[in-house]
Amino acid sequence: MQFTVFLLFGALAVAFALGAVAARRAVRSVACMIAALACLVPVHLALAAPFVAIAHLFVVTGATMALFLFAGEAFDAGGPEDDRLGMNANRLAGMALPLLFLGMVAAPFFAAGAAPPGPVDADYGSVRRMGDLFLTRHLVSFEAVALLLTVAMTAVVAFIRKEDKP
Amino acid sequence: MTVGLSHCLALSALLFAIGAVGALTRRNILVVLLSIELMLNGANVALLGAARHHGGMDGHAAALFVMALAAAEAAVGLALAVLLYRRSGHTALDAFRLLKG
DSSP states (O other): OHHHHHHHHHHHHHHHHHHHHHOSSHHHHHHHHHHHHHHHHHHHHHTTOHHHHHHIIIIIIIIIHHHHHHHHHHHGGGOOOOOOOSOHHHHHHHHHHHHHHHHHHHHHHHHHOOOOOOOOOTTTTOHHHHHHHHTTTTHHHHHHHHHHHHHHHHHHHHHHHHHHOO | OOOOHHHHHHHHHHHHHHHHHHHHHOOBHHHHHHHHHHHHHHHHHHHHHHHHHHTOSHHHHHHHHHHHHHHHHHHHHHHHHHHHHHHHSSOBGGGGGOOOO
16 A cells, blocks of 8 residues: 555656746646645655654645745746746756766666565654754754754845845 | 655656756847746756655755755846836846846
8 A cells, every 4th residue: 555655656756847847837847846745745644754744734835845846937927938048058968967876876876676664663754753863862963953943034134134225 | 666765866857957958059048047046946856856755854954955045046037127126127137147236
């Protein structure tokens, strides 16, 4: 069952991701991206990560993509733009480098095979375990992320304030 | 059949590669930011798959940190995109060729 869910929603996520990258209009890109990210929620659940799946649904698929949707609607008001790259070498490099990356990943994939994962505890992926982790081993990282978000928020306000000056 | 580490790595690599193609070949700043978001989510799948395979939960914590990083990147990136749109009237990254203050 878990494998079927992983396979089905993984394939859908890849298909929608292709649509997001290929769409001409920004709003269509954002719509496809929302669908791709929503498809990743069952994938996370299939990997026994319910807390991460819910955080992904609310933070990434919900809040972050709402920002992108508003921006996409505003930018698309004047119609689609010519989004093609001017230099063919750049486009060629853009296609070749990811293919090279896929080739590098394919080697360990075929070497490792599809080994089943080991057994885990009953509360694996639970909120309690996540809380224990964040307040013990990853406390410094947790605080650093809070600092990063504060700096990002301050940077956004600084950008907009600077633009308001005459 | 169960979900193995190699399945997770394959899905992760596909998402990352699609995101890399988008980030390197498109010039609309919004699509480039979306592509970077896709690459980060591809990395998240790999982290969760590795965590499940080894039975630890450090990968879950790392995935949440990546989500926070993605949110910060989206906020700053969209602020830059709005600035770009206000100044030049379009969202092509060519307008960032001159970064004068």
